[in-house]
Amino acid sequence: MNLWIREMKAHRKSLILWCIGIVAMVGASMSKYAGLSMSGSGASMNELMADMPKSLQAVMGVGTFDLSKASGYYGAIFIYLLLMATIHAVMLGANILSKEERDKTAEFLLVRPISRSQMLTFKLLAALTQLVIFNLVMLGSSILLVNPYSHGESVNQDIMLLMVGMFLLQLLFLGIGLAIAGVSRYPKRAVSISTAILLFTFILSIAIDISGNIDWMKYLTPFKYFDAKHVMYSGGLDGRFIGLTALILVGSLILTYVGYNKRDLHV
Amino acid sequence: MNMVLHELKAYRKSTILWTCALVAMVVLLLSMFPTFARDADQFKSLLQTMPEAVLKAVGVQIETITSILGFYAYVFMYISLCGAIQAMNLGTSILSKELREKTADFLLTKPVTRTQIVTSKLLAALISLLITNVIYLAASTIMVLAVKNGDFEISKLMMISVTLFFIQLIFMALGFFVSVLVLKIKSVLPISLGTVFAFFIIGMLGATTGDGAIRYFTPFKYFDPAYIMQHASYEGPFLWLGLGIVMAAIVISYVVYRKRDIHAV
Numbered sequence: 001m002n003l004w005i006r007e008m009k010a011h012r013k014s015l016i017l018w019c020i021g022i023v024a025m026v027g028a029s030m031s032k033y034a035g036l037s038m039s040g041s042g043a044s045m046n047e048l049m050a051d052m053p054k055s056l057q058a059v060m061g062v063g064t065f066d067l068s069k070a071s072g073y074y075g076a077i078f079i080y081l082l083l084m085a086t087i088h089a090v091m092l093g094a095n096i097l098s099k100e101e102r103d104k105t106a107e108f109l110l111v112r113p114i115s116r117s118q119m120l121t122f123k124l125l126a127a128l129t130q131l132v133i134f135n136l137v138m139l140g141s142s143i144l145l146v147n148p149y150s151h152g153e154s155v156n157q158d159i160m161l162l163m164v165g166m167f168l169l170q171l172l173f174l175g176i177g178l179a180i181a182g183v184s185r186y187p188k189r190a191v192s193i194s195t196a197i198l199l200f201t202f203i204l205s206i207a208i209d210i211s212g213n214i215d216w217m218k219y220l221t222p223f224k225y226f227d228a229k230h231v232m233y234s235g236g237l238d239g240r241f242i243g244l245t246a247l248i249l250v251g252s253l254i255l256t257y258v259g260y261n262k263r264d265l266h267v
Numbered sequence: 268m269n270m271v272l273h274e275l276k277a278y279r280k281s282t283i284l285w286t287c288a289l290v291a292m293v294v295l296l297l298s299m300f301p302t303f304a305r306d307a308d309q310f311k312s313l314l315q316t317m318p319e320a321v322l323k324a325v326g327v328q329i330e331t332i333t334s335i336l337g338f339y340a341y342v343f344m345y346i347s348l349c350g351a352i353q354a355m356n357l358g359t360s361i362l363s364k365e366l367r368e369k370t371a372d373f374l375l376t377k378p379v380t381r382t383q384i385v386t387s388k389l390l391a392a393l394i395s396l397l398i399t400n401v402i403y404l405a406a407s408t409i410m411v412l413a414v415k416n417g418d419f420e421i422s423k424l425m426m427i428s429v430t431l432f433f434i435q436l437i438f439m440a441l442g443f444f445v446s447v448l449v450l451k452i453k454s455v456l457p458i459s460l461g462t463v464f465a466f467f468i469i470g471m472l473g474a475t476t477g478d479g480a481i482r483y484f485t486p487f488k489y490f491d492p493a494y495i496m497q498h499a500s501y502e503g504p505f506l507w508l509g510l511g512i513v514m515a516a517i518v519i520s521y522v523v524y525r526k527r528d529i530h531a532v
Contacts, residue, residue, distance in 0.1 A: 014457075021465070053306035053310050056306060059332055199352075203345060206345060207299060210299050
């Protein structure tokens with residue numbers, strides 16, 4: 001328990017900064033929407049967009065979202081919120097383990113009367129708590145800031161569903177970060193490697209958007225698991241991808257526990 | 268000179284990796300162009316049946332965006348994102364690593380002034396970025412020539428690609444600036460990633476909503492490919508703004524680094 005409190009304190013500042021970032025981000029984008037909704041786009045425009053091939057939509061940056069509605073606009077910016085959340089999660093996961101070696105505090109921690117598994121569990125709990133806080137702040141600020149622009153359209157349900165998807169991805173990337181820091185023999189590089197993976201999957205999701213004929217690759221990039229379009233317009237979170245997320249998460253946690261219990265710590 | 272060589276050696280692996288990543292990215296994304304162009308052609312024939320008003324509103328936009336240059340400009344947005352991360356990482360770490368790895372007292376007892384240290388580190392970072400850019404420029408040009416479906420002006424392509432270097436310079440200088448101001452940087456990546464993504468997202472928001480003023484706040488939008496494609500030149504105010512930021516950041520870095528306390532171990 002002490003370890004949990006210690007970790008929460010150690011990450012307090014960064015978590016507060018992230019939360020300010022979330023509110024600023026959602027606030028700024030919704031205030032931009034106020035300017036956008038004034039201009040309004042004609043119905044024929046929307047029809048035309050609907051006929052466009054998917055790849056062209058992606059490049060023109062509109063997607064299938066109806067930007068004249070607050071929910072559509074929120075869906076369009078959701079990918080950036082998701083990017084923020086996953087960066088936070090993957091860096092947190094990699095950092096929370098590898099910092100002991102980076103800051104040369106691993107010896108101090110490991111001579112305490114706790115097993116490595118116990119240590120991992122408390123660190124995992126601390127990280128989990130932070131993900132929940134991050135997600136709740138995102139949910140709260142989204143609901144508070146989107147509703148004023150919604151003109152009576154009910155957006156809360158969409159937002160909540162999207163947030164569940166975001167939380168699953170946060171868990172997934174936390175797992176990946178932990179696994180890399182747990183297994184890698186070069187803890188200093190754990191954060192760089194895990195962010196590289198994150199960036200790679202993000203770029204891959206963009207490639208899928210503009211290509212249009214490599215849809216099977218969407219299993220490879222978590223950014224496509226709970227696509228905002230799919231979640232909002234065609235029936236919520238996809239069961240297959242929830243299963244896949246759970247599988248990757250469990251796999252990476254097993255990897256973390258097994259790998260970290262066995263490996264040499266470099267101090 | 269020794270310092271420059273030493274830094275170049277220390278960053279050799281990271282430079283190679285980043286260069287490979289950028290080249291791989293441009294190859295991957297540009298290889299999608301042929302299918303994209305085919306989709307777009309079908310859509311364009313559909314567009315002819317639309318009322319004239321609609322055609323006027325989006326016709327030009329679609330025409331540019333489906334050309335090879337327009338497509339490249341879109342792809343380039345993400346490449347500049349990665350390039351910016353590389354540059355900011357490099358700029359932030361190259362000075363601060365001496366402190367972090369406790370080699371600062373070793374370096375500072377050598378018969379060189381702090382100004383010389385900053386100069387050689389800057390030079391090393393600059394060379395590393397230059398190498399990346401030259402290779403990227405060659406790779407992207409070859410790739411564009413390989414997938415193009417019509418004629419285009421190669422000088423404009425070059426002008427767009429070179430803005431990668433400008434953006435990297437700005438972020439490198441920013442990183443330098445941050446690294447002399449912050450007392451102790453425990454880990455570089457969160458700082459550089461945070462800054463770069465914040466600017467990138469500001470830029471994307473500006474693009475989604477079509478707000479002009481927001482462009483001044485993010486280096487990613489200083490060099491607009493659409494403007495370059497039309498006028499074959501850069502936008503003056505933004506060029507000067509970028510130059511101003513780089514100069515200011517570097518000058519302040521020199522002044523601060525000469526005076527600041529460096530803790531030995």
